[in-house]
Amino acid sequence: MMKSLLFLVLLCVWALSFAQPPVIEQCPDRILGNERRRTCPKQCQHDKDCGSKRQCLCDGPCGLSCVAPGRTCPWPVPAAENLDVALLSPSPSFSAQMEVRCHPGYTMANDLDVMIRRCQGDRQWSGEEPVCTERGHVEVKAHVFCPLPDDDELLSVEGSAGLGATVQYQCAEGSVLVGNSENFCHENQTWRYPHPICQRVFCPPPLEVDRGYLVAVQKAEYKVGNTIYYLCKKNFLLDGPNQVSCQSNGTWSTAPFCRARCPIPAHRSRVIVGGAKRWPYDLTDGMVTHGENVTFFCKHPQKHCSFTASASCFDGNLTAPSCYLDPTWFQYKLYPHRLVSEIDLCDPADLEDSLQ
Numbered sequence: 401m402m403k404s405l406l407f408l409v410l411l412c413v414w415a416l417s418f419a420q421p422p423v424i425e426q427c428p429d430r431i432l433g434n435e436r437r438r439t440c441p442k443q444c445q446h447d448k449d450c451g452s453k454r455q456c457l458c459d460g461p462c463g464l465s466c467v468a469p470g471r472t473c474p475w476p477v478p479a480a481e482n483l484d485v486a487l488l489s490p491s492p493s494f495s496a497q498m499e500v501r502c503h504p505g506y507t508m509a510n511d512l513d514v515m516i517r518r519c520q521g522d523r524q525w526s527g528e529e530p531v532c533t534e535r536g537h538v539e540v541k542a543h544v545f546c547p548l549p550d551d552d553e554l555l556s557v558e559g560s561a562g563l564g565a566t567v568q569y570q571c572a573e574g575s576v577l578v579g580n581s582e583n584f585c586h587e588n589q590t591w592r593y594p595h596p597i598c599q600r601v602f603c604p605p606p607l608e609v610d611r612g613y614l615v616a617v618q619k620a621e622y623k624v625g626n627t628i629y630y631l632c633k634k635n636f637l638l639d640g641p642n643q644v645s646c647q648s649n650g651t652w653s654t655a656p657f658c659r660a661r662c663p664i665p666a667h668r669s670r671v672i673v674g675g676a677k678r679w680p681y682d683l684t685d686g687m688v689t690h691g692e693n694v695t696f697f698c699k700h701p702q703k704h705c706s707f708t709a710s711a712s713c714f715d716g717n718l719t720a721p722s723c724y725l726d727p728t729w730f731q732y733k734l735y736p737h738r739l740v741s742e743i744d745l746c747d748p749a750d751l752e753d754s755l756q
């Protein structure tokens with residue numbers, strides 16, 4: 401009994417010696433004064449220390465800090481000559497990495513030719529602005545470049561801010577560039593033009609549609625990409641798209657029409673509507689919808705036979721073909737079977753003879 405208990409204890413000790421300690425993501429304690437930055441964000445242990453808009457994230461040498469996770473750093477552009485920069489993350493947001501690499505034959509002060517900079521919680525890239533000097537060249541040239549525009553989520557900059565270089569500006573979807581889209585960095589570290597700004601585009605309230613209405617909460621302005629739906633009032637047919645959207649130039653896409661039904665200009669004759677021969681009073685309200693075709697029966701000028709002629713309804717307007725004559729009340733009541741719409745159709749040959 402004692403022997404087997406001792407064996408069990410030994411087995412446990414042996415098993416424990418193989419267990420790995422749990423992996424904890426390491427975040428350094430706050431080391432103040434170690435980085436270029438003046439201040440660190442508020443220190444924290446948990447997200448709940450940071451209020452609703454910020455999270456407790458590891459901010460490099462600042463340690464666990466309250467950071468707004470959507471914050472971005474300036475778009476990486478070479479701020480000096482003889483080096484290239486590349487963003488290693490999809491966007492320059494918090495904790496994104498940027499690689500700075502000296503051109504071949506050039507090196508940084510620490511004798512390395514590449515460094516990684518991190519997007520800090522204070523929207524700055526970590527570390528000093530690197531300078532690449534010719535290998536073996538002792539003189540350290542001051543890093544000279546023109547100042548980049550303030551961080552703006554709509555504005556992005558491409559090119560080099562080094563002396564004598566040019567940059568191009570671009571505005572995000574839904575905004576327009578006001579100012580010059582290109583700039584040139586003078587030798588005295590000033591730009592030729594002021595930085596442009598990106599102005600958000602809005603559409604005014606969309607147009608009302610006659611005999612229709614907008615399915616929307618009325619607002620004073622709408623963002624690019626917003627969509628508004630239209631409905632037509634009862635008995636009106638929607639002609640065109642059932643929606644409009646706010647386009648990138650601040651105008652709405654083409655609005656639809658609400659088209660009216662047409663009264664049929666025949667009362668005492670049958671007509672063909674939708675492939676069926678019917679009395680007009682048998683159709684709803686004696687009307688056809690916009691775009692619908694109506695075939696009328698006309699009398700042969702000489703013979704006792706009929707031929708057909710069509711007209712279509714356009715927005716409340718349906719004009720009977722000129723050959724059509726509405727029978728009189730007298731004809732309709734006394735000789736219904738002799739009405740033009742009820743007699744035989746003419747032979748195609750008869751029509752050719754007399755209607756040419």
Ligand SMILES: *[C@@H]1O[C@H](CO)[C@@H](O)[C@H](O)[C@H]1NC(C)=O
Binds near residue numbers: 648649651
């Ligand atoms: C706005 O953009 C649309 C689509 O790109 C175009 O059809 C329309 O003509 C433009 N309107 C103006 C005023 O520029």
Ligand SMILES: *[C@@H]1O[C@H](CO)[C@@H](O)[C@H](O)[C@H]1NC(C)=O
Binds near residue numbers: 691
């Ligand atoms: C009416 O007729 C025109 C031409 O004759 C044709 O293009 C159109 O599709 C017709 N409309 C309907 C609703 O049948």
Ligand SMILES: *[C@@H]1O[C@H](CO)[C@@H](O)[C@H](O)[C@H]1NC(C)=O
Binds near residue numbers: 717718719
């Ligand atoms: C109705 O149609 C006729 C013939 O096509 C045309 O002359 C007239 O201008 C139209 N009226 C309206 C109000 O559209």
